[in-house]
């Protein structure tokens with residue numbers, strides 16, 4: 555079927571955090587929300603049908619994953635990422651963030667450091683700090699155009715902490731593809747990272763929730779698929795939430811080939827539930843029958859991206875877009891406007907009437923940047939850019 559991603563679907567009167575936040579936080583209804591990472595599109599038709607069918611059953615007791623649910627995950631990972639996994643390796647969770655919290659509990663001792671690469675999805679930091687551990691920020695390098703991983707600093711960190719204190723982080727959380735900078739890490743980059751971490755006895759928790767939305771010139775590599783050794787020292791998270799716009803159903807998958815690590819993860823996860831009845835049927839339908847939707851979605855998003863970039867280059871050249879290789883989130887450098895971070899946020903919401911994500915929530919390296927969600931009908935992007943341009947003109951900032 556042909557999906558119409560241009561169609562506007564009213565979300566204000568639903569329980570959407572993205573669309574109701576403005577009213578609650580700013581007491582304003584006229585701010586265009588392009589922040590939190592869900593899209594303003596309907597989910598795939600087979601997913602909607604599976605949910606309707608399940609709803610008609612009318613009994614919603616505690617669920618368990620059937621074999622078909624495991625098979626859907628195994629098939630998806632093999633088909634899309636050429637990684638052959640076993641049923642035993644799969645642990646269902648009710649969200650990747652919950653899985654990250656469980657990972658820190660499982661693989662880091664209280665007071666230890668855990669490595670992340672800021673600017674990065676802010677719940678990496680909260681999962682570490684809320685579990686009484688410390689962030690070791692191996693900040694990404696930025697040359698004004700591109701972001702890369704900082705291997706030298708990482709090697710030095712391991713070397714120095716061994717010689718000075720005798721201990722160092724035993725765990726790193728990787729964002730792959732990277733939210734918010736949009737990098738789709740190449741196999742070579744992942745290999746370099748993995749080799750450094752493994753040499754230093756540091757496991758990798760690879761959050762691959764954005765792995766499906768990757769643009770034409772890039773290809774996602776699952777970290778654990780690179781070698782058996784990488785697989786045995788890692789946890790991979792995937793989920794249908796971002797790709798098929800069903801984040802509200804709270805369903806995610808941890809793939810943990812190493813039995814010892816898996817047992818620790820399951821123990822740390824504790825009695826927390828594993829999803830809900832609708833999440834399970836949705837995951838199955840999405841992973842088995844979601845391909846047609848995904849192909850069209852990626853085309854639409856790439857057109858959105860091109861539109862967004864062309865418009866900014868022509869009309870708002872002080873903004874610098876870091877072209878993402880994947881994800882529906884665009885990282886924009888607004889430092890040339892000359893506003894401090896607080897002034898920038900105030901300006902966007904109060905004068906331009908648009909709500910993006912403040913780059914600073916992703917780490918100090920994100921100050922002066924904003925993350926803009928382009929997973930929406932193109933007309934919203936046009937509107938946001940017009941509002942931005944007019945507000946900048948009014949302030950003589952264009």
Ligand SMILES: Cc1ncc(COP(=O)(O)O)c(C=O)c1O
Pocket residue numbers: 591648649650651652675729733761763764793795801805806
């Ligand atoms: C990198 C990353 N991980 C995890 C999540 C959230 O995952 P979940 O909704 O499954 O907890 C997000 C949402 O934006 C994300 O960008």
